[in-house]
Amino acid sequence: MAPKLDSYFKTVDSLADSFIDRLRKAVAIPSVSADEERRPDVVKMGHFLKDELTALGAHVEARPLGPQPHKEHLELPPVIVARYGEDPKKRTILVYGHYDVQPALKEDGWATEPFELTIDDKGRMYGRGSTDDKGPVLGWINAIEAHQKAGVDFPVNLLMCFEGMEEYGSEGLDDFINAEAKKFFKDADAVCISDNYWLGTEKPCLTYGLRGCNYYSIEISGPGQDLHSGVFGGTAQEPMTDLVRVMGSLVDTNGKILISGLDDLVAPMTDEEKSLYGDIAFTMDNLYESLGSKTGIYDDKERTLMGRWRYPSLSLHGIEGAFSAPGAKTVIPAKVIGKFSIRTVPNMEIEDVDKLVYAHIDKVFKSLGSKNTLKTINQHSGKWWVASPKHWNFTAAAKAVQEVWGVQPDLTREGGSIPVTLTFEQATGKNVLLLPMGSSTDAAHSINEKLDRRNYIEGIKLLGAYLHYVAEEPMKES
Amino acid sequence: MAPKLDSYFKTVDSLADSFIDRLRKAVAIPSVSADEERRPDVVKMGHFLKDELTALGAHVEARPLGPQPHKEHLELPPVIVARYGEDPKKRTILVYGHYDVQPALKEDGWATEPFELTIDDKGRMYGRGSTDDKGPVLGWINAIEAHQKAGVDFPVNLLMCFEGMEEYGSEGLDDFINAEAKKFFKDADAVCISDNYWLGTEKPCLTYGLRGCNYYSIEISGPGQDLHSGVFGGTAQEPMTDLVRVMGSLVDTNGKILISGLDDLVAPMTDEEKSLYGDIAFTMDNLYESLGSKTGIYDDKERTLMGRWRYPSLSLHGIEGAFSAPGAKTVIPAKVIGKFSIRTVPNMEIEDVDKLVYAHIDKVFKSLGSKNTLKTINQHSGKWWVASPKHWNFTAAAKAVQEVWGVQPDLTREGGSIPVTLTFEQATGKNVLLLPMGSSTDAAHSINEKLDRRNYIEGIKLLGAYLHYVAEEPMKES
Ligand SMILES: [Zn+2]
Ligand SMILES: [Zn+2]
Ligand SMILES: [Zn+2]
Ligand SMILES: [Zn+2]
Numbered sequence: 029m030a031p032k033l034d035s036y037f038k039t040v041d042s043l044a045d046s047f048i049d050r051l052r053k054a055v056a057i058p059s060v061s062a063d064e065e066r067r068p069d070v071v072k073m074g075h076f077l078k079d080e081l082t083a084l085g086a087h088v089e090a091r092p093l094g095p096q097p098h099k100e101h102l103e104l105p106p107v108i109v110a111r112y113g114e115d116p117k118k119r120t121i122l123v124y125g126h127y128d129v130q131p132a133l134k135e136d137g138w139a140t141e142p143f144e145l146t147i148d149d150k151g152r153m154y155g156r157g158s159t160d161d162k163g164p165v166l167g168w169i170n171a172i173e174a175h176q177k178a179g180v181d182f183p184v185n186l187l188m189c190f191e192g193m194e195e196y197g198s199e200g201l202d203d204f205i206n207a208e209a210k211k212f213f214k215d216a217d218a219v220c221i222s223d224n225y226w227l228g229t230e231k232p233c234l235t236y237g238l239r240g241c242n243y244y245s246i247e248i249s250g251p252g253q254d255l256h257s258g259v260f261g262g263t264a265q266e267p268m269t270d271l272v273r274v275m276g277s278l279v280d281t282n283g284k285i286l287i288s289g290l291d292d293l294v295a296p297m298t299d300e301e302k303s304l305y306g307d308i309a310f311t312m313d314n315l316y317e318s319l320g321s322k323t324g325i326y327d328d329k330e331r332t333l334m335g336r337w338r339y340p341s342l343s344l345h346g347i348e349g350a351f352s353a354p355g356a357k358t359v360i361p362a363k364v365i366g367k368f369s370i371r372t373v374p375n376m377e378i379e380d381v382d383k384l385v386y387a388h389i390d391k392v393f394k395s396l397g398s399k400n401t402l403k404t405i406n407q408h409s410g411k412w413w414v415a416s417p418k419h420w421n422f423t424a425a426a427k428a429v430q431e432v433w434g435v436q437p438d439l440t441r442e443g444g445s446i447p448v449t450l451t452f453e454q455a456t457g458k459n460v461l462l463l464p465m466g467s468s469t470d471a472a473h474s475i476n477e478k479l480d481r482r483n484y485i486e487g488i489k490l491l492g493a494y495l496h497y498v499a500e501e502p503m504k505e506s
Numbered sequence: 507m508a509p510k511l512d513s514y515f516k517t518v519d520s521l522a523d524s525f526i527d528r529l530r531k532a533v534a535i536p537s538v539s540a541d542e543e544r545r546p547d548v549v550k551m552g553h554f555l556k557d558e559l560t561a562l563g564a565h566v567e568a569r570p571l572g573p574q575p576h577k578e579h580l581e582l583p584p585v586i587v588a589r590y591g592e593d594p595k596k597r598t599i600l601v602y603g604h605y606d607v608q609p610a611l612k613e614d615g616w617a618t619e620p621f622e623l624t625i626d627d628k629g630r631m632y633g634r635g636s637t638d639d640k641g642p643v644l645g646w647i648n649a650i651e652a653h654q655k656a657g658v659d660f661p662v663n664l665l666m667c668f669e670g671m672e673e674y675g676s677e678g679l680d681d682f683i684n685a686e687a688k689k690f691f692k693d694a695d696a697v698c699i700s701d702n703y704w705l706g707t708e709k710p711c712l713t714y715g716l717r718g719c720n721y722y723s724i725e726i727s728g729p730g731q732d733l734h735s736g737v738f739g740g741t742a743q744e745p746m747t748d749l750v751r752v753m754g755s756l757v758d759t760n761g762k763i764l765i766s767g768l769d770d771l772v773a774p775m776t777d778e779e780k781s782l783y784g785d786i787a788f789t790m791d792n793l794y795e796s797l798g799s800k801t802g803i804y805d806d807k808e809r810t811l812m813g814r815w816r817y818p819s820l821s822l823h824g825i826e827g828a829f830s831a832p833g834a835k836t837v838i839p840a841k842v843i844g845k846f847s848i849r850t851v852p853n854m855e856i857e858d859v860d861k862l863v864y865a866h867i868d869k870v871f872k873s874l875g876s877k878n879t880l881k882t883i884n885q886h887s888g889k890w891w892v893a894s895p896k897h898w899n900f901t902a903a904a905k906a907v908q909e910v911w912g913v914q915p916d917l918t919r920e921g922g923s924i925p926v927t928l929t930f931e932q933a934t935g936k937n938v939l940l941l942p943m944g945s946s947t948d949a950a951h952s953i954n955e956k957l958d959r960r961n962y963i964e965g966i967k968l969l970g971a972y973l974h975y976v977a978e979e980p981m982k983e984s
Contacts, residue, residue, distance in 0.1 A: 239736065243834045252798015258717065258922020261849050262761050262819030263793060263810050265801045269757055269822055276754035279747055281874040283740050315741060320730015320840075323743045323877040332741050341740030343838050344747055348831065350824030351845060356721045356885045358847055358922075360821050362798075367829060369836055371739050396759040399801040407834045444736020444836075 032180050033431060033496060037489050039178035040170070044485050047170045048153070050080070051484065052145040054127075054162040055155035061105070061128035061196040070105040070192045073127045077108050077165065077190055084172050086112040086188075089212075093193075093200035104200050105192030109212050112172055113185035119499050120185040122216035122456065124448060125165035125223060126194030129157035130473050137475045151481035159479040160472035164222035164465045164487070165190055171492040183499035187216055194223075194448070202451050209455035218421040218498065219452045219460040222491065226467045227440050231309035232429045232490070234422055235462035237337060237441030238449060240372035240412035242381050245348075246274055246389060249363035250400040257358045267364045268350055270398045275366045277392045279342040283325050283335065285370070287342075287388040293381065294340060295374040301338070305330040308438045318468070337441035341371045367407075371443060378409045413450045414441070419459040424501040428493035432486055463494060510658050511909060511974060515967050517656035518648070522963050525648045526631070528558070529962065530623040532605075532640040533633035539583070539606035539674040548583040548670045551605045555586050555643065555668055562650050564590040564666075567690075571671075571678035582678050583670030587690050590650055591663035597977050598663040600694035600934065602926060603643035603701060604672030607635035608951050615953045629959035637957035638950035642700035642943045642965070643668055649970040661977035665694055672701075672926070680929050687933035696899040696976065697930045697938040700969065704945045705918050709787035710907045710968070712900055713940035715815060715919030716927060718850035718890035720859050723826075724752055724867060727841035728878035735836045745842045746828055748876045753844045755870045757820040761803050761813065763848070765820075765866040771859065772818060773852040779816070783808040786916045796946070815919035819849045845885075849921060856887045891928040892919070897937040902979040906971035910964055941972060 040047070059073035060066040074090060081088045093104035105128065132142035138154075140146040145155040157163075168188060175182045193199045205213070226233050248267040255264060279285050310329055316322050326332045335341065348365040351357045372381060386404055393402045416422070417439045429437040446462070453460045465487035471477045518525070537551035538544040552568060559566045571582035583606065610620035616632075618624040623633040635641075646666060653660045671677045683691070704711050726745040733742060757763050788807055794800050804810045813819065826843040829835045850859060864882055871880045894900070895917045907915040924940070931938045943965035949955045 241736065241836065243836070245834075250797075250799055250801035255797070256922060257819070257821040257823070257847060258719065258849060258920070259814065260797065261821045261847075261921060262813035262817055263803055263921075264797055265759055265761070265803055266821055268824070269761075270759055272750045272753040272822060273759070276751040281743055281748055281751070281876045283743070283747075319728075319733070319738065319742055321728055323728035325741055325743055335740035336737065339740055341735070343735035343739045343744055343836070344750060344828075345735070345835055345837055346746070346828030346830050346839065347825055348829075350822075350830070352824050352826055352828070352830035354826055356723075356845065356847075357823055358719065358721070358821070359823055361824065367834065369735060369739075369834075371736060398759045442736070443739060443741075444734060 033493055035178045036174055036180050036492050039174045040485060040488050040492070043170070043174055043177060047166070047485065047488060048481070050166050050170065051153065051158065051163060054166060055145045055157055056143055058143045059128045059157070059192065060131050061193050062131055064099070064102060067102055067105065070128050074106050074108050074192050077127055077169070080169050081110045081188070084112070084169065084176065086110045086172070091204065093204060096199055107201065107204055108188070108190040109208070110188040111185065112188070113182055115185060118183065118185050119217045120187060120215040121495060121498060122187040122189065122213055122219045122452070123168055124189045124219065124221045124452065125168070126161045126191050127165055128192045128195050129160065129162070130195050132156035139476055147481065152478045153481055153484065154476055154478045156477055158477055159466035159470035160477065161194070161223045163479040163484050167222060167465060167488050167491045170488045171495065174488065174492065183496045185215065186495070187213055189213070198448055201448060205451050205455045213456060216456050216458055218458050219456060220421070220463050220494065221446070221449060221460065222463050222465050223446060224442060224462050224464045225470060225472070226464055227438060228309050228314055229467045229469050231435060231438055232433050233438040233440040233464065234417065234425050234429070235440050235442055235464065236417040236422065237414040238412060238445050239337070239443050240376070240378070240410050241369050241445050242372060242378060242385070242409040243369040243407045244367070244385060245405050245407050246271060246366040247363065247403040247405070248400050251360070251362040254362045255360040257360050260360055264360065265399055266360050267400050268361055270393065270396055270400055271347065271364045271366050273396060274389055274392050275344055275368065278344070278368060283341055285340060285342045287384050289384045290340065290381070293376040297338070304439060305333050308333060308440065336443040338373055340373055340376060342368060344368045372412050374412060374414055376412070378411060382406050410445045410447045411450055413453065415453070415460055420501040420503050421459040421461045421498060424497035425461055425463055425494050427497045428490055431493050432490045463490070511971055513656045514652055514658050514970050517652045518963060518966050518970070521648070521652055521655065525644070525963065525966060526959070528644050528648065529631065529636065529641060532644060533623045533635055534621055536621045537606045537635070537670065538609050539671050540609055542577070542580060545580060545583065548606050552584050552586050552670050555605055555647070558647050559588045559666070562590070562647065562654065564588045564650070569682065571682060574677055585679065585682055586666070586668040587686070588666040589663065591660055593663060596661065596663050597695045598665060598693040599973060599976060600665040600667065600691055600697045600930070601646055602667045602697065602699045602930065603646070604639045604669050605643055606670045606673050607638065607640070608673050610634035617954055625959065630956045631959055631962065632954055632956045634955055636955055637944035637948035638955065639672070639701045641957040641962050645700060645943060645966050645969045648966045649973065652966065652970065661974045663693065664973070665691055667691070676926060679926060683929050683933045691934060694934050694936055696936050697934060698899070698941050698972065699924070699927060699930070699938065700941050700943050701924065702920060702940050702942045703948060703950070704942055705916060706787050706792055707945045707947050709913060709916055710911050711916040711918040711942065712895065712903050712907070713918050713920055713942065714895040714900065715892040716890060716923050717815070717921050718854070718856070718888050719847050719923050720850060720856060720887040721847040721885045722845070722863060723883050723885050724749060724844040725841065725881040725883070726878050729838070729840040732840045733838040735838050738838055742838065743876055743878055744838050745878050746839055748871065748874055748878055749825065749842045749844050751874060752867055752870050753822055753846065755866070756822070756846060761819055763818060763820045765862050767862045768818065768859065771854040775816070782917055783811050786811060786918065814921040816851055818851055818854060820846060822846045850890050852890060852892055854890065856889060860884050888923050888925045889928055891931065893931070893937055893939070898979040898981050899937040899939045899976060902975035903939055903941055903972050905975045906968055909971050910968045941968070
């Protein structure tokens with residue numbers, strides 16, 4: 029295999045400028061899915077991908093998703109699905125990415141124009157969508173082109189699914205994936221998603237787990253309307269008083285969740301899992317740098333990574349209906365809604381967590397002896413996901429990392445959720461691999477988003493190498 | 507005295523329509539002090555009063571207050587000060603009112619045009635400022651006119667102080683009162699303010715006490731910027747977690763303040779004071795109606811009134827810096843500022859309360875073991891005020907109420923503050939009486955503000971009768 033990859037790698041290097049130019053064109057299309065007025069640009073970006081893929085000989089379809097829920101006058105941007113290669117003797121790999129981006133305005137504090145790819149002398153390529161997720165999406169297209177130009181046979185049949193609403197909740201995508209699982213995607217042997225980041229800046233990783241999220245609101249109401257504290261303070265039971273006491277009963281300063289029974293739902297740590305944390309390229313200074321402070325819970329790296337990846341956490345986000353502006357207002361709010369969420373991990377089932385949460389809140393509220401009215405709601409939830417990192421999809425990717433970067437990748441999880449991961453796993457029944465291209469400093473969703481030139485170009489090599497290894501990896505899981 | 511009052515009362519009745527017309531003209535001037543663009547109307551309203559008083563032969567001055575703090579391009583509206591009568595043999599009574607009003611827009615939900623006095627078939631006179639405070643201010647002017655038309659000698663020298671910024675913090679007024687205490691106001695023997703309301707709708711009251719207010723913010727900060735709970739939940743100490751626990755330690759559902767030592771500052775209840783509450787015209791249904799719910803703390807009227815008037819209360823107003831919008835956001839706020847205030851009563855000194863509050867919060871925060879940073883601030887404070895209801899200023903007013911309304915007034919306090927009350931007391935060293943004209947249903951500051959025709963016309967009689975009784979009441983305090 030090495031000779032084929034050598035030739036592919038050299039071709040990628042020789043095409044580097046044109047690949048960067050392709051990224052420049054993509055970044056120049058402000059495909060902001062959250063902004064109604066940018067919808068034509070989102071559609072334009074989808075068609076840009078369609079044209080690039082068509083030019084490379086892929087079979088491409090722009091699939092409509094219908095009107096946008098709650099904004100029926102807006103048509104959702106199409107899902108671009110494509111197939112490159114139809115050889116029944118080859119494995120088929122399904123890849124996913126998104127071509128929409130987060131909003132970005134120069135005024136937000138960008139040092140450069142957000143929709144003009146700007147490369148500095150350290151090879152940092154600044155631009156909205158550079159790393160999230162246009163770089164990785166173009167990575168697959170560039171890999172096809174480099175194989176053609178190198179005259180190297182493409183090792184797999186590649187199925188592609190590129191959506192245009194990821195940054196706005198992937199509206200309509202779940203239904204689409206479920207509907208196409210046994211149609212357009214039916215041949216998929218494994219799935220690969222490149223839409224996350226390395227844990228640090230130097231060492232690549234493969235990601236095999238994500239936490240889920242149960243998001244709750246606690247509504248406590250009493251008076252018919254907001255009251256003046258001068259007139260009613262000391263005579264009325266105040267919803268805010270009850271709410272902070274209920275919220276204060278959920279979690280302590282060190283992140284310990286105080287909801288009884290919740291810990292019992294968490295899969296116990298095995299020695300084998302424990303042994304994985306020591307080698308991960310991560311330091312407490314990495315944490316402090318990203319926190320911007322030293323207010324971490326744990327002093328050691330292993331427990332910190334476990335806290336992020338494999339244990340649940342509970343965060344209090346805020347209160348709706350109370351006074352939240354600067355200054356002073358002597359209001360007694362009549363109805364307040366506390367918001368919090370629990371990041372879930374194996375084996376916490378959404379409904380089991382709900383039950384414990386409701387029981388805890390009911391019990392605490394009852395103990396207050398309040399005449400106010402309590403209503404707890406699960407606003408939304410998404411399940412955790414954990415794949416086997418010993419699956420051939422992962423071992424192939426590890427070999428590709430070793431080949432391109434000369435190092436064994438860290439096996440990581442993430443604390444946040446990428447809901448489409450679970451959707452693909454459940455719809456196709458196949459193993460899903462998260463194979464990041466960018467690094468921890470890329471500032472996706474922030475000002476000055478960037479992708480390092482090195483991560484882009486080596487990343488294109490990595491995606492191609494992965495397809496070679498995954499084409500030949502023995503199909504066993506352990 | 508009765509014959510003089512009879513003649514005065516009859517004249518008030520005969521002039522009722524013209525007094526209502528005067529109120530109509532005043533309401534038609536939208537003197538909204540909070541609205542920059544309405545500033546000329548506020549000034550116009552001041553000059554309206556000046557002209558009316560001048561026409562009645564009073565000595566009137568429009569005294570400038572200089573530019574508005576923080577809005578230096580805006581000139582503050584003048585204080586209208588006036589003197590009616592210069593007889594050294596008569597007592598001198600200083601009265602205060604304000605000629606500015608709260609904002610009002612038809613779109614806010616008014617049933618009528620807010621700046622057109624509209625009288626319904628029950629004699630309810632709707633219009634912004636009708637009860638707060640144009641009706642009472644015109645009450646004094648009407649009283650002068652009715653004495654003149656009745657040919658009844660005016661019983662006192664009347665000093666008037668009408669300001670135009672009351673609804674926007676009485677900017678500049680304290681300095682003015684302090685400066686004029688020994689000048690324009692130097693002859694004052696007692697002070698009367700008509701800018702509050704009856705406790706109910708049927709029985710007049712005299713008000714002899716107000717609670718003070720210490721307003722605090724608790725700032726807790728940790729990370730350098732807001733964090734994503736997926737990435738950092740379970741690894742960072744979260745300021746919101748600390749804040750709700752600190753806020754939850756301040757007060758319980760039944761309004762009991764949990765700050766140790768605070769109760770010791772409260773003047774003990776005497777049997778004499780206790781005996782005052784039973785007769786007050788107030789029922790639990792009054793409370794439930796104004797609350798719009800049955801979520802009161804106490805089941806009995808006496809304890810409820812004490813909770814409003816003579817015990818401190820602590821209200822949690824809200825949190826700045828946390829997620830406060832509808833919907834769901836998985837943010838970990840980096841810096842949150844909890845706001846609460848304590849309504850204070852005799853003998854709670856502002857600084858003593860500060861000390862106990864800071865000590866309590868420090869102690870609770872320390873017990874959390876948090877690495878986050880705490881900062882507690884007294885944002886502003888105003889002292890409580892209690893006058894002796896046995897002072898001749900009050901006994902005279904009680905006789906006037908008996909004369910006009912045929913009933914002994916309730917002696918009430920209020921839970922909120924009217925800071926100018928304390929300023930007048932401290933600057934002049936004289937007894938201050940709060941003598942309300944309107945009733946509890948007048949909806950000052952709300953939509954559909956009104957003043958009942960009866961309260962206006964009988965109120966004019968009351969103000970005049972008060973001046974007669976206060977002119978002759980034996981000058982003793984007990
Ligand atoms: Zn993304
Ligand atoms: Zn994103
Ligand atoms: Zn007022
Ligand atoms: Zn007012």
